[in-house]
Amino acid sequence: MKILVISNSGTTPNMVRGAFQQLNVSNVEVTAVAADDEINGQVTAETCVLVDWEYDPAVGAGMVKTAKESCDKAPVLILSAKAKAGTTFAGMKAGASGVVNKPIDAKDLVTAVAKALKNATEKKPAVNVEFINPFIDATRNVFSTMCGMEAHRKKLFLKDDHKMLGDVSGVMGLTGAATGSVVVSLPKALACKVVGKMLGMDMGAELNPDVCDGVGEVINMIAGQAKAMLVKTKYHFTISIPSVVSGHGHEITHRKGTPNIVVLFETEGMDFALQVCLAPTESND
Amino acid sequence: MAKILVVDDSSTMRRIITNTLKTIGQENIVEAADGVEGLATLTANPDVTLVLTDWNMPNMNGLDFLTKVRESNKTIPVIMITTEAEKQNVVTAIKAGANNYIVKPFTPEVLKEKLADFLD
Secondary structure, eight states: OEEEEEOSOSHHHHHHHHHHHHTTOOSOEEEEESSGGGOTTOOOTTEEEEEEOOSOHHHHHHHHHHHHHHOTTSOEEEEESSOOHHHHHHHHHHTOOEEEESSOOHHHHHHHHHHHHHHHHSOOOOOOOTTHHHHHHHHHHHIIIIIOOOOEEEEEEEOOSOBOSSSEEEEEEEBSSEEEEEEEEEOHHHHHHHHHHHHTSOOOSSOOHHHHHHHHHHHHHHHHHHHHHTTTSTTOOBOOOOEEEESTTOBOOOOTTSOEEEEEEEETTEEEEEEEEEEEGGGGO | OOOEEEEOSOHHHHHHHHHHHHHTTOOOEEEESSHHHHHHHHHHOTTOOEEEEOSSOSSSOHHHHHHHHHHHOSSSOEEEEESOOOHHHHHHHHHHTOSEEEESSOOHHHHHHHHGGGOO
8 A cells, every 4th residue: 555645744644654553554655745746756546645734725735636637546635634614625626535634543544545545446337427417507596596606516526425525514315216315515604605695694604503594495495406307307306304414524424325426616716515416216225 | 465474494585585575565474484383373363465385394394284274264375485396396286275386596586576466
């Protein structure tokens, strides 16, 4: 197992080595560089790159991009002590596969690296994403109609873990001919802005019950619109009552064995994610 | 002067609707968070002249609420405001006695236009 740590700290690579030693994982080769311009062809598809995110988000994102440009198939994970939603979104948008929190928990790190390398090297079956466009269109329409905000689609990728990218997420369970869930996950500042625009008032900067209720209504409208667009297809579903989960790094499970598609959007300089996990019900039986 | 009952489990949506109503001079508004509360509010406010209701709500959904309202009141205008945008849902609501149907998301202009026929 090869790991390349990009960090200007001498401590972080040692902490990474220590984590693998602690769990008695052998055959691990950890190398370190202080900056991304020192990578010099050290990244292959079998290398997991760890970017120590002690930088400005633009610098950190630049490092992720350089690593991916060096070898697109190499998984890149962010190591961050202050993994705020903005950091996570910037890293994922640049091509990172996930975030590992600092201080490093040995088990978390080893599991994340092993999973990232497995995902990067194993051949995946083609994922059918024919149902995703109605969700994208619905998201744009809800933001535009209710908030007067243009939501621009930035990136689409698959995500295995349950950790949400934002500080607050609106969740809608989907049942019927197709089963799964759709989640909209927003950083705190954007959630306050979106709900404020819906209500025509300043909601402040902190999550409160009113902002959370508004996020629930956003996912309710996105799911409802997509539902109407998917009528008479094998992806048709019914909706019920949305729920809202908040807190940085909160987790929401999705249906096992069903691809979990993340669409990153940008609006008014901030990022948010739409997560859709949906498959015809029969195929999950 | 109209008195309007707004039934929706989302406080955000209730506020969006009431804010829009206030821009057209409709200040006499009562609110409820689900069908059960909606029925109780109607009983307590027999002078309500227009009902706006969501469809998907806990305890009692908007369709059941509408059906219950029609059991005792055939004439009060009831408008569904919902994300349930499929034609079949519209037909179901109209058959159950809804007078009009507004699909979320909506602009204030659409809301005002659809309510115009039911307001003084």
